[in-house]
Each structure stands twice: as structure tokens, then as C-alpha cells.
Amino acid sequence: MAKLRYAYYPGCSLSTSAREYDLSVRAVFEHLDVELIEIEQWNCCGATPAGQDELLATALAARNLAWAEERGLDVVVPCSECFKNLSKAARALREDRRLRHEVNAILEGYAVQGRLKVKHPLEAIVRDVGLERVKALVTRPLEKLRVAPYYGCLITRPRNDFDRPDNPMALDDLMAALGAHVVDYYPYKTRCCGGALLLSNQPVALNLTRGLIMKARERGANALALGCPMCDMMLDVYQPQALGADAEPLPALFFTQLVGLAMGLDPRSLGFGSRVVSPDKLLARLSAEESHVRENT
């Protein structure tokens, strides 16, 4: 089988507030022997604010898509917000002829058609690489982990081909493939964390975050797996503030950090040290299981 190759759109937060996500995605994909080629001079997709102007949002995204499309590559986009923007733009370019013409007139250079797939790394791992291959590479099954898989909003909404909007299972299945115990806290796995409102309406955002952390705890989770820098801002950086004195924070980790961990990669190379809510206790618990190291096939 030919080696998987994707264009890679890290997005603005992956070099700053979500550094660990970038580190762990690159480490895991390399370990899976999947090539990621960063889009040269990629620009910001405009995140939520750009959504107020369809032409602006599509044009900003299209500049990045053009690079990938010209090289015949699909794009992997770790940040869920960027993922939503780029996949929306790709679809709009494919389906709306008038918009496509306007955008290409604005961009100059390569005329982008939107004929490429935009994928979240979760999709690339679960659907393209496949869970069988993932399982085969697990050397440290995460058996002591009771993980609440958190999709947030934008991995499965608006509707796409990847997974269904209500009660998706891709992340659940991936965590199970890593040997973890998956906590069922439906419907909170896709409930909004409020990330988009962090600055402009902080109390509302904190309240939403608090709600879903408490539910995950209630169902027995000792960790949360997520896939979005905005969710990360709420569920790691601001989690202590959201919970206040009421409860001990739950370690929230990028799902790729957990994949890397299960595959025996060094936690430091996966950015475990950069978490605000410390995962140390969790890591300690997992290390105690070293005697259960599985043989590679």
C-alpha cells in the first residue's frame, strides 16, 4: 500500500497555546509512517470572526487549499475550528460556482476548485490508517485510563462524511483501541465547551465547561481526550477557574498525546509537561502498569 501523505495545516494556535497538539500530531503521524507536509506560508483561516463574511472566510481558507490542491494532496487540520473553516470552504468552492469565481478572482494564481478532502487528524487515523494498524502499534495499553472522549462541536458539526453529529463513536473507538476504558457520558461528549465566548462572555463559557467536566467526573472519568485548541483552552487552561473550589480538575489531554503515549513514545516529546492541569498522577498510575507491556506483533 502506498504511503499516506497529506498537506498539513497547523493553524495559529498550534505554535503557541496548543503546542502539545502540534508536537503530538507530528510525532504520532511519523510513528504511523504517514507523511505530513506543512503548507508553505499558510495564513490564518480567520477562526470564528471570519464566519461573519462568507467571501472573506472562503478566500482566507482557499489560499491554503490552493497550495494543497495544486499538489494533489488532501489536508489534515488538527484545530477543529480551522477544520470547520477549511472543509466548509472546500465544499462551498465545489458547489457554488459564483463564489468560486469571486474567490479565485480575489486570490490570483492557482484557481482552486475545492476538489480535495479536508480531514481532522482523528479521521485520518481512524479511517485512513485504520484501528487495526493502531492496535498493532500499541505497546503501553492505557488500561488504567478511564477516558471521557470529548469531540466538542466542530469535529462532527456541521454534518460531514466522517462521523454522525449525535453520538459519534470514532474517538471512543480510538481510545478503546489504545486499551483505555471508555466512559459513556453521552450526550456531553459533543456538548459545547463555550470556547468561542471565552473573551466576550466568560461566565457563560466557564459555566458550559464546568457542566461537562462535572458530568465526565460523575461517570467515573479520570481523564478527558480532546481534539481542538479552543476546547483545550477551556478544558485545560481555564478548567480550574471553571470548577472553582468545587472539584479537583480532570486531566484533559489532546487525543494524539494519548495515542503517542500508548505507542510507547516519550511523554515529554508529546508535550505532557506543558499541560496546565497536571497529568502527573495519571502518568504515574499508567507507569505502574509497566509490567503489562505488550509484545509488538
Added chain:
Amino acid sequence: MSERIPKPLPRIGVFVCHCGTNIAATVDVDKVAEYAGKLPGVVFTQTNKYTCSDPGQEQIRRAIVEQKLDRVVIAACSPRMHEHTFQRALRDTGMNPYYLQVANIREHVSWVHQDRAEATEKAKELVAAAVERVPLHEALESRQVKILPSALVVGAGIAGIQAALDIANGGFQVHLVEKEPTIGGNMAKLDKTFPTLDCAACILSPKMVDAGRHENITLYSYSEVVSVEGHVGQFKVRIKRKPRYVREEVCTGCGLCTQACVWQGKISSEFESGMGMRSAAYIPFPQAVPLKAIIDPENCLYLKRGKCSRKCEKACGPGAIDFKQQEEIVEIEVGTIILATGFELYDMSELPQYGYGVYDNVLDGLQFERLCNASGPTGGRVLTKDGRVPESIAFLHCIGSRDENTNAYCSQLCCMHNLKLAHLAQEKTHGEVYQFYIDIRAGGKGYEEIYTRVQQEGVHFIRGKGTEIIPEGNKLLVRSEDTFLGRIVEAPVDMVVLAIGLVPPKNIAEIARTFNVNRSRDGFFMEAHPKLRPAETNVEGLFLAGACQGPKDIPATVAHASAAAAQALSMMSRGQTEIEPLTAEVITERCSACGECIIACPFKAIRMDDGHAEVVSAMCKGCGTCAAACPSKSIKMAHFTDRELIAEIEGILGRMSEYELA
């Protein structure tokens, strides 16, 4: 003019219709008639205000006789409107009705173009095409086909039962086929029916008994239709009788085997919609027709693994149990068919936010009916799974209906159904009852009355669709926007009843293929015309009764079923029907028996016979697919031969030379 035209030239009359202003406002009708008069073969032209009217018809008849016309061209509306009418006028004068050609200068010209000059030119072209074609028409004769005096009714819910009784009472034979071990369908599960709150069993049982006993009805329970061949008036049907492992002629319905069965009532009962249990040997419910036991091969230990002491056999006095019973195929021939295959509820796995099948105490309407029913699993008491009387119940409307994400249509009966259930819930629990709705659709007779009554009984109406159910402690939280207040509300209730959308049965595609019936976009069977022919289909002699055509409540179903029966009775009492001769014909000398036409035919109307293909003209719809598929052009389409079609084209192209080529 080409050499193909027969000599002597037929005398052609051309009639151009004004159609009031429908055509005349856009097309210069007089100019078209004038032009037509100059075409070769045309000996008479006339314009009419309304050709389809009595005077218009009379003018045509008179012209045919007086002018000794051999062929007629009528330039008017689409032939789908009045071709039959005009053909009758020809027949009245003794002329073969297929010597007519209609040029559509309304739907194809005046209704789609605005420029008068251009429209008139186009109308002239279409008339020229018709005039070029019509001399090549052949005199065709309709065929008479005999209609057997018997009907097949597929499905024995209230629709099938009603249709069967109507036909049987009319003196004709009925073969009534039902896939379940008992007839009665969904209605048999209900407690009380709206709007009058009469008991479903009380009104249905007499009909069920009649149907089971009627001298003109042969009931095939626990059976399915396997194949249908043949054509209107003479359908050959094969019915598979599934083995009950109980000899029906011997079984007395005493039920001792069901009590003896080792399963001891631990299998979920289909009739109780999962709310109650049965054994492997069971009788579906006490009023079942036929009242015979049946052994379920999926669960029976003896049938599955050969390991059972067969207590049922020992308990049976008359010795009716027969584990060696085989499936049986019965072949019958009928004149008409009525489909009454009913509905199912939408698969809720697509809507996980309601917790159906996951959370306790989230039910569908039929399950709630079983709780309400005195012969149900709780003896008519509404109880939660752990046996308490619920203090509050929420009814959610439109779950999987009126929703482009699931089923876009409205399921028609759920508003009324929910109002009735709300009334029953109040009566039985004296608790708080909520209705989360978008609209209350109460259009039938007596429906608004029961709506008012239920309101007065203190049921809470929240106008807002219930968006999700969240378990909280031992309660279920229903979240919604109360749109009248403009506020988000959450109702903590003990039980939720979902009004789930009605959909066709899971194997509807297979049924449609077996009977060659079309389906509408919503998946239900398609009627021939939504307003004027709601019980007929595109297959002559095949009719639709009840919810298989679209969601309906009981009054509408009964009316629809009687309509289907009336159509069938009309055909069977005539005893014969006319089949249009617009069918395919194989030119046997040219046929190489390659079989492409048989593969291509969507109506299974061609078969191999004596070394060449043979069209069964009674089944042929004249679609032309076989003629197009035939590699050696050995199939001729009556009235649509290549010659006739090319002549039309040449009629149009012939005018092109009159244009200046730029």
C-alpha cells in the same frame, strides 16, 4: 414529400384549437391553420374555440363524414389531456381511433413561449410534423382481456380486512395474505381510538372474525407473497405459507402448549411491542384470528438445537404440534390485487438524543397503548419499568416527522394519537401530562372537540419541539423552548412517550419490485393521481388500501380501503377490460434470441418462446426499452415505429429549408 407515403394520399383534416385564450393569446391560430392547408395531403382545415367541447367534437365528426377524411390532426393541448376524447370522436364515425395525431401547441408552445411570431412558427412546425407522420399510422385494435372474478389482498390490518370484506360481500373470491400469525395489524394493539374513545378491539374484532369466517375469503396467515406474474385480469401469484409447526386444522387455540413451553414467557413479545413477554410456543393475543398456536423457530430449543423435552407436544390434547411441518407454496390466479401492507415506526437509532431503547421509560406510542390496554402486560395500568405509577408523563410530537434530517412529511395521525394518549394518561395516573408540539393537526370530524376536551382536563401544552431527553437522577428531563413564552424550559418527568414518524415496512423495496409498483419520494407506494385516483397505481388492476400509500388514521384508512375495493369490484364485475394496442412486437424472422430485450424489460413482459423472443402484450406498457436494447432492430413499437418517428422529425426539418440560412 418522401416516397414512403402510401398512394393514394390519404385525405388529412387539420383542426387547430384556440383553447379559449390559452393557445390563441400566444399562437396565431388562423395562420397555423392557413399554413396547414398548404401541406401535402391536407384537404381540410378548421379552427375551433374549444375542440374538446361537445360542439367541437361535433365539428370534427361532421368534417370527417362530409369531407371524407382518412386521417385527423388536432393541434391543441397535450394528448394526455384529451387524446382519448378525440379518439372516441373518430370511432363514432367509424374511423380507426389510431388515425389521429395530436400536435401539442399548448404545453409545448403557448404555455412556454412569449414571442407571438416565434410561437406561431413553432406551432406550424409541430403541425407539419404531425401531418408528415399521420399517413403512416396503422389501424390498431384494442384487445379485450378477461378479468378473473377473484382478488388478492396483501396485508390484513384494518385496511386489508376492510377491502377483503367489501369484495367478499360483493360476491367475489378473496385471497387474504398476512405475514404475521394473526390478522389485525397495528390497530389490534391499540387501546381506545380517537376521537370517540371507543375500544379498538371492540370495533376491530367483529371485522376480524368476519374476515376469518367469510365464505368468500381464504385466509393465509403467517404467509407472504413470493412472486407475481401475468397481467391485469390474470395475475399468477405464488404464496409462501411459513410453517407454524402446528396443524391449523387440528389446533383448538386452547393455549395449553403456551403455558407448558419451557421458555416460561421469557421472550419479548412482538404484539406487546416489547413491553411484555411470550414463550416460543405462543398465541399472539387472545382475540387473534386465526386463534391458533405457533412455534417460533428462532427461539424454540427443539427446532434450533434439537434439545427439548417438548412439553408443548405433551400438553396438546388434539395432538396438533408437528415439528416436521414444512413451508408450502400455493399458486393462485386472481383478477385484481390490493396492497394493504401498512406502516412501521421510524428507526430511532438515527435520533440518539431521545434515548429510545437506551433510557428506561422512553416509549413509543404503540408501547404506551399496550400499557393502557386492559389485556396488555400491566393489565391496563400505566407503570414505569420499576413498577411505579408515573407522576408525570411527557408526550413529544414530531419525532422523525416534518424533519428533513429524517422524514420530511407529516405522519398525519400523531397529533390526534397523542391527544388521545394524553387523555388516557390523565385518566390512569392523575399526574401531570405534558404535550410538546409544533402544531396541533386536528382536521377530522370530531377532532377539534377532543382537543378542547383534553385541554380542559388540565394537560399542559408547550408549543415547542422536545429537542432532547437527559436522565437526571430517576427523572427524565425534557428540554425545549416554550415558543409562546420565548424561554427555554426543562420538564422533569417519569416517563416520555415519543410520537415517532410512520414509515413504510423495511422490505418495501422488495414488495414494490414483486408487484412492479412505483413509490413516491417519501417511500410509500405511489398512487396514480394524488387527488383523483388515490387508490389506483400505475399497474392496471393493482390498487392501494390504507397507510401503504401514505400515513393515515383509521377513518381515512377505512375509506381508502373501500375505495380500492370499489375499483377492484368495478373491474371484476365488468369481467373484462380493454388493453391499448400501444405495445411492442417482435419481428420473429429477424430475432436471433439473444435475450437482451428480456433483460431490458422493466415489466417482465417478454419471454423466450419457440426460439425467439415473444412479448406478452397484456403486460407490455409500450415503454420502448426493449426496442432500444435490441441489437438487430427486431422489435417494432406499435404506433411509435421508426418510420413514424422519423417522419415527425422530417416534418420539422423540412421547414428548415424555408428559413434563410445566415
Added chain:
Amino acid sequence: MTNEAKRMEVVRLGRRLNGDMAEIGEIVASCIQCGTCSGSCPTAPAMDYMPRQIMHMVQQGMKEEVLSCKAIWLCATCFTCTVRCPRSIPVADVLARLRGIAVAEAYAETRGMTFNKAFLEIVRRYGRMFEPELLLRYHARQETPRLFGLAPLALTLLRKGKIAFLPERLPPAEGGDAVRRIFERVRERRQAGSQDQGTHES
């Protein structure tokens, strides 16, 4: 007049929409006011108007009220409304567009509006986001800037290498100019479009 006072007035129907609002009116035309969007919305309890009400107000041409309400700035862009709407109306996108019109037509500034404007200005200048400046710009326009309250958090993030000191600019020739041109050309087209009250070219 406040929205509160406006609520007590009799609404005169027959207000016609044009331009952008007419387009949005067409998108929401098939709304049956079922309330699924509001009922699914995580922030609806905090809103002054329910998302459903906003759909209806757009249909009724109540432009002023819609563009000056708090609700549109409380949308968390979670898209649950969009995914569940039984008439397939892209509710979240409609609210996003309304936000855009409110910015473009200079309605009274809300915190959400400040954030959006600051964000896009930074993207325009650098081609990529630069969070420290975003916070500065945002808080500079607040009545009670909370910048100093963020200090402990900022220190934690700094220690973990999660804050950039300098913006990651796209060099002018390698995307910087291209991004600025995108903003410019979009603005030109918007201005041209708003003068033209008729339909778009196809």
C-alpha cells in the same frame, strides 16, 4: 429607543427587506418556528431573544432590533441548531452573517464585536494570529479592562512556552501581501455590492 421600549410598540408589518437582509430572509423563509434551534442551543438561556425569534424577526423585516440584540453575540458557533433544524436552515451561519452586517453597518459595539474586529485586524496585518496583541486590543476597548487579572494565567502559560513574544508574520512577499489583498478586495466587493440594491449577477 431600547429594545425594551420597542417591544411595547405595535409592529407595523409590510417592511420590505433589501440587500443582505433580503437574502437572509430567503434563507430562513421555510422556518416553521418549531423551537428546535433554541431548545438545542447551549447559550440560549442567556439570550435576550431566542434564535427562533431572530429567524422570525428577520422574516418580519425587523432589522434594527435584530442587529442590535445581544443574542447574536452569544452564539458559541456550536452548530447544534444547524444540524437539528427540520427545515435544514443553517441557523448558525445566519447568526454569523447577522453579526457581519452589524459590524459593517456600525451598530452599537458589543464585546463580541470588539473581539471580532480586533481578531480580523491582526490577521490582516500579520497573516496569522498574535494573541498578546489580541488581548491588548480587546481589553483596551473595555470599560473595565481586565488585563491585569490575567497576569497569573499569563505567567503559567509563559512558563509552559504557550505564549509568543513576537508575532509570526507572513513576510510581505510570502503571503503577507496576499492576505492583505484578500481583505482589501473583499471590502471593495462589499462596498460595490451595497450600492447595488438589486440582485447579484449569476
